[in-house]
Amino acid sequence: MLHGHLPFVRHPEHEDFLEEDWLYEGITETYIPLIQVFEKLCEDGVDFRLTMTLSPTLSSMLADPLLEERYLNHINKLIELSHKEIERTSWQPQFQHLAIHYLNQFCKARDTFEKYGRNLALAFKKFQDLGKLEIITCGATHGYFPLMDVCRESVRAQVKVAASHYESLFGRRPRGIWLPECGYQPGQDEILKEAGIKFFFTDSHGVLHGTPRPKYGVFAPVYCKGTGVACFARDLESSKQVWSSIEGYPGDYNYREFYRDIGFDLEYDYIRPYIHPDGVRINTGIKYFRITGTTDHKEPYVPQWATERAAEHAGNFMFNRQKQVEYLNDFMQKKPLLVSPYDAELFGHWWYEGPQWLNFLIRKIACDQDEIRLITPSEYLAENPRNQVITPSLSSWGWKGYSEMWLQGSNDWIYRHLHEASAKMTELARSYPHADGLKARALNQALRELLLAQSSDWAFIMGTGTHVNYAVRRTKDHLLRFNRLYEDIKSDSIDNGWLSDIEYRDNIFPGIDYRVHQ
């Protein structure tokens, strides 16, 4: 299960906006490589199953013409830079062949991007339509649901807006949802049920600490008491092998070093055209070194060695799953299920060889054995409809397993404002059940601003301490716009010009209907 998400970072007001690079890096290093892996698997007739989220903010950005055009500029500049790099490294073959490697990668990325009409959401749709991928939805803007429990109308809006957006993009209703940050609050499954959603995921302790005790632990899904929505819990053993900063695969010394990028390493005047126009050095995506060891000393990256390691690691992962299943089979009366969810950007962006690892793993599972197989949650439920009924526990997959990542000294101030805005949005939806024209536009925009303010990413960033100003600004800007809209709507003095301006800036969810916030 791969969770693909980025917050909405579209800034038409500036030609170059640092935070938009999060999207471009994700496209080049994660989303396109994954698509290329899927394409090759289909070409070679290798059957596979994966579950994937494309959060509504991510898929909206992937389908946005302005961002598509900007991505094309971005990748073209990288191609130009790799040409220069090939020349510059003429006397350093150990780096020159890497420069050539990057040139190839970037050119192929551009080809893939163009092949799908620049809209990568359509590429993922293709694999869903082929039955290989099950794409599930997420909260509309990745709001953290447990801390929205005092205003469930907002949880409902997050879910319903996401489901409608999914439908418009993929041509059918979503069957499953990735609760943002895996944040589950007991009782909120009612809202999922209303939206026709059949399953969601929790972290291990979400099910292990459920009531009554789950008979099969995390190795079979459960149904939520009262709603019957299925809940799949993460298997931490398989997670740890990939995630863990201590013993996980991505730390292998042969893999590419994330923190050595020519955007920081090369001479300033030379690299200047390829970093931020303000002159701030940033990552370009061209990285020449392998992790090497624990010190600052880094050796050149050797792609062949890294590929060999990725293949070994895929074999190791499969072997461990086989052992796990073999053991579980002894005392389970049904087929054990191992749920291994990862942040999609772990593959390729953070762990450069991740897509290759996934490719090897899928091929090995398909061709080398018949003890385990890949399956989607929908398929598992269809084959195993009888499951235990419990109430899962409050949980998240964040730091310490609950809500502390999003509720600590650096970010707790936001909830007073967010909850107030939610209450006001509910009031608006109730007061104007039949608005049209300008008023309906203002009401819809008010909901957009509220949703954008609710992204868990802002609280997360405030909690981690990098890019804090941006996260604070985004929270405040959306709330301030919301507050102004609220006043304008109540006093019947909507400023058409200003409304048009913020509709243009925050243009997510064109088909939104404010009435869902009830």
Added chain:
Amino acid sequence: MAIIRKIKDKIRELAKKEINLKAKLPKPAKKSAPPEEEKREIMGERETMVEKAKFFQPEIAPRPRREMPTELPSQYDRDRIVLQVRDPWWLHTYWEVRGQTFDRFKSELGESFYRAKRTLRVYDVSQINFNGSNAHRYFDIFVSEHTNNWYIDAGGSGKSWIVDYGLLLPDGRFITIVRSNVAHTPIEGPSWITDEEWMIPEDMFARLYGMGFGLGQSSPVGKAWQERVKRALFSGVFASPGMASMASPVKKVPKERKFWMVVNCELIVYGATEPDATVTVQDKEIKLRPDGTFSLRFALPDGKQVIPVKGVSSDKIEERVITPIVSRETKSSILVKA
């Protein structure tokens, strides 16, 4: 005469150009034109807007930017307290009480208002319908006048809580100003409730439970093992690294001393020839700029580099070779004073 006609033609041509240019310029707004800088910005925006916006009707006249506050209000003119769960052991509460509400208490309570303590009263309301006086137990936290939020150590998991913000009077009476919602903290381990129909032996569950946390298959049941699970769960080892994409700027591995230095050399080879000449550098053909100049930039490793630059005229008759020979030798030393 011919010259004069030429000049006249030129003037006419220029005039035409100016008209064209004017036609391309945006028409000035009829009413109060905004300052020059603002106008330009809005104009640029509008072009993009028309092209890109999906559901937006553009206006004709430029409009002044709307003044927006930059800070959120500190109060919302409501009496309210909200209680939320941070984890099985900790709650967070924030509150707001209007000045007029305090005024009312001031006039009701007179002198004792000023001697009252602002207090959070935290009630354990697990499994009950709270009516204000039937809590299993409660405890008080005194807060200062200007405090508006608090983390509460609930002292136990798997319970339901309500908190009142109020005044504790010198005579021991507690006056509630605002009462929160109910918040339920999760249990911190497996449930003791087992479904009878689905019962499985304790040790089997224990093994499944241990495996669920990736602790292997032989996990013993008991306090030490519980601690291990707790450590694994709350050490953050399994927490998602979050968005590495958002942490782009270089993070250096922390080490004992922070001082460091790197020196690299690059070499720029540049020159010029006839724009239509063919030039090779180290036997590889290079591209000339339209004016016949060229420059190449190389990372320069230690050792000797022989760089023949050969130019051949377009008619292939003339050929020149210029060969810079460059060598680099790097020495380094490290000194750490005690």
